[in-house]
């Protein structure tokens with residue numbers, strides 16, 4: 001792990017953030033409510049954000065940054081989008097939560113069912129973690145089997161049994177798994193490498209009759225960005241069907257981002273269950289999971305599988321999600337995001353080609369990642385060497401000094417939003433050119 005550095009530098013440049021961090025560390029573990037925010041992988045002290053608008057965040061010291069984190073995925077329309085804010089304000093006027101059904105839940109569910117063909121019924125929860133936990137539970141209930149298969153490098157939230165070889169958070173901290181997760185809790189989880197049909201076939205030959213479900217991020221985006229071959233994803237569909245197991249697409253990042261119908265539409269593949277989060281909440285805490293009616297009917301109160309939530313389907317959160325989905329549809333969001341991604345790629349190609357060390361751009365729609373792997377962009381969860389990680393840390397701070405906010409870990413993908421203009425993308429490219437020259 002990189003030692004925190006630049007402490008005095010960023011402290012003196014950002015005294016208010018530094019002071020808030022000092023206070024936070026006293027009363028919040030590590031000073032943060034989610035580990036990767038703490039800048040441990042890049043050194044220095046985290047920015048405390050005071051406000052945000054469009055493609056920009058402003059820190060507590062009043063400095064503005066072009067934001068490529070987008071709150072890690074939800075803000076596909078940009079920060080504080082007027083239509084989303086208006087919908088949230090209007091919902092607030094009518095009360096924050098009822099603990100009883102409301103119309104916005106039905107509207108959001110109808111939208112998901114209309115846009116994502118594999119989903120006939122959907123239930124809302126309050127986070128992506130909950131969505132995945134619940135999808136796994138109903139998959140086990142439906143199949144009457146216990147085993148779950150996941151892929152190394154894919155992150156599915158922080159539920160105990162899925163916190164194995166689970167992406168950037170753990171990679172950043174150099175751990176295969178988390179303390180506090182008993183081995184018996186992960187004993188029913190199998191981990192496969194991505195991009196490997198032979199390992200997949202061997203596992204299903206061995207244990208296929210015990211496998212309830214196989215879960216994958218169809219566009220893995222939590223250990224860098226690891227786009228998979230369509231043929232590999234199709235083999236998952238085939239082998240789960242052959243063995244009576246369910247295929248779960250974890251579309252918490254890809255859902256409503258890469259296409260109206262998520263990665264399932266992009267690859268023209270139909271999972272049995274899908275999980276959503278991030279974009280579907282438009283910046284409010286929302287997750288959702290859905291699938292065929294015959295599976296979803298196993299949930300209480302119709303069925304025997306318990307699942308619940310005090311704030312599930314919260315009216316304010318539903319309003320933010322609905323407004324975000326409406327912006328995407330009304331403004332040809334997916335076409336525009338693809339165009340922005342393509343423009344960024346065009347701008348970055350020559351910059352990366354001139355980099356003083358190997359640097360590879362990986363992009364799928366509005367998701368992109370700069371892979372620091374000397375050996376080339378990987379398709380499986382490949383660790384970075386200490387020197388590659390150090391290069392990222394240097395670049396991260398050089399970009400920050402030029403007013404560009406990247407995710408503070410070499411294993412995190414970057415997010416484009418509808419608020420990024422061509423001028424913003426050009427600014428990113430020139431900041432990158434300067435930063436690479438300075439670090440070379």
Ligand SMILES: *Cc1c(COP(=O)(O)O)cnc(C)c1O
Pocket residue numbers: 126127128129130132155156157158217222250251252253277278287
């Ligand atoms: C973010 C994420 C989750 C967890 O969602 P939370 O809302 O953070 O609990 C699950 N799966 C994937 C693919 C994610 O990217």
